Amino acid sequence: MTIIESLPDERTIKLSPDSIQETIELMKPVKVAIVIPALNEELAVGKVIDEIHSTLDNYKLTVSDAMNTVLVGLKPGIVVVDGGSTDNTANIAKSRRAVVLRQRGRGYGDALVVGFGYAIEAFDPDVLVMMDADGTYDAADMPRILLPILSDEADIVLGNRFSGMQPGAMTFTNRIGNRAISWLANRLLGVGVSDTQCGLRALAPDVAKLFNGYANGMSFATEMLADAEHAGARIIEISIVYRPRIGRTKLDPLHDGARIAGIILRLLRDYRPLLFFGGAGAALAFLGILFGLNTVKTWLYTGAVASMPSALLTILLIAAGLQLASLGLLADMIKSQRPNRRLPPTLPRTVSMK
Ligand SMILES: Nc1nc2c(ncn2[C@@H]2O[C@H](COP(=O)(O)OP(=O)(O)O)[C@@H](O)[C@H]2O)c(=O)[nH]1
Numbered sequence: 001m002t003i004i005e006s007l008p009d010e011r012t013i014k015l016s017p018d019s020i021q022e023t024i025e026l027m028k029p030v031k032v033a034i035v036i037p038a039l040n041e042e043l044a045v046g047k048v049i050d051e052i053h054s055t056l057d058n059y060k061l062t063v064s065d066a067m068n069t070v071l072v073g074l075k076p077g078i079v080v081v082d083g084g085s086t087d088n089t090a091n092i093a094k095s096r097r098a099v100v101l102r103q104r105g106r107g108y109g110d111a112l113v114v115g116f117g118y119a120i121e122a123f124d125p126d127v128l129v130m131m132d133a134d135g136t137y138d139a140a141d142m143p144r145i146l147l148p149i150l151s152d153e154a155d156i157v158l159g160n161r162f163s164g165m166q167p168g169a170m171t172f173t174n175r176i177g178n179r180a181i182s183w184l185a186n187r188l189l190g191v192g193v194s195d196t197q198c199g200l201r202a203l204a205p206d207v208a209k210l211f212n213g214y215a216n217g218m219s220f221a222t223e224m225l226a227d228a229e230h231a232g233a234r235i236i237e238i239s240i241v242y243r244p245r246i247g248r249t250k251l252d253p254l255h256d257g258a259r260i261a262g263i264i265l266r267l268l269r270d271y272r273p274l275l276f277f278g279g280a281g282a283a284l285a286f287l288g289i290l291f292g293l294n295t296v297k298t299w300l301y302t303g304a305v306a307s308m309p310s311a312l313l314t315i316l317l318i319a320a321g322l323q324l325a326s327l328g329l330l331a332d333m334i335k336s337q338r339p340n341r342r343l344p345p346t347l348p349r350t351v352s353m354k
């Protein structure tokens with residue numbers, strides 16, 4: 001009965017014998033697991049962890065079910081996935097309240113997949129959040145990011161850095177690169193978001209279980225969206241603050257940009273094979289027709305094949321194009337016979353901010 005007396009507003013609680021269990025369930029703090037990949041971030045990681053605690057530790061949410069409305073706190077569990085830092089990153093994170101995992105594999109994406117797996121096992125969280133260890137994201141944005149997951153309005157909430165970008169937070173080249181990649185991902189993969197590379201995201205734990213991360217580097221941010229979209233996840237975007245980074249970036253714009261573009265093509269092959277193979281086949285056939293126009297024209301007028309090599313090239317290109325297109329049809333058939341990974345239904349709690 002002590003539990004009932006400690007409720008903030010007794011009038012909102014109508015207890016019936018079989019709802020006591022439900023009320024106790026409702027009053028449990030909301031568990032938030034935060035996964036932070038970190039590689040040589042000794043200058044920032046301590047500040048990042050401190051900011052998370054100072055925002056979440058005293059946060060209160062209003063939670064209600066059919067019977068009751070109660071105020072509950074948040075319980076953060078922070079997992080720093082260290083990618084083999086040679087500086088003091090791991091020690092600093094350990095000295096704060098964070099679990100530090102040493103990553104066996106390599107890369108940002110691998111770190112996240114490892115961190116999600118651990119966090120789900122260890123904390124059984126209500127919501128997962130991923131963020132960088134470099135101080136670019138403001139923990140103050142976290143409650144707004146995780147709320148749509150808790151209230152079951154979304155399965156993934158992405159930060160959008162472009163509206164809240166502070167001066168010096170992103171170089172001009174990276175801004176162009178980010179826009180280009182997001183455009184490509186939207187066009188080809190149909191993800192429909194404006195900032196596909198943002199590293200501050202909240203996820204329903206069931207969604208996080210979908211990712212295997214064959215893109216183990218920076219391209220994981222894109223792969224994750226394609227996988228989620230394909231599984232029917234509800235994805236929304238929320239404007240967040242993006243601050244200048246503390247310490248040196250691990251992103252190599254040219255190398256990582258090219259890899260992300262490569263991953264987008266690979267995802268296109270897997271998720272939209274007809275477009276991938278059909279598009280490539282159509283391009284080849286089109287080239288063939290262009291080459292052949294002249295030959296056909298002379299043949300029509302004179303009945304002679306003017307240039308044997310260009311006629312052969314035309315035939316070759318068109319035949320290759322048709323072959324690619326039929327490969328696309330086959331791949332599309334195989335894909336449609338594979339059972340889709342579907343997200344299980346969730347049990348929503350109705351949550352709002354206080
Ligand atoms: N564990 C791990 N973390 C990484 C690796 N590469 C980058 N990170 C971390 O991932 C986050 C994003 O990298 P960052 O350099 O900020 O890239 P940007 O945000 O795209 O500019 C940072 O916290 C990095 O420390 C890696 O190979 N392993």
Ligand SMILES: [Mg+2]
Nearest residue numbers: 132134136245
């Ligand atoms: Mg960063």
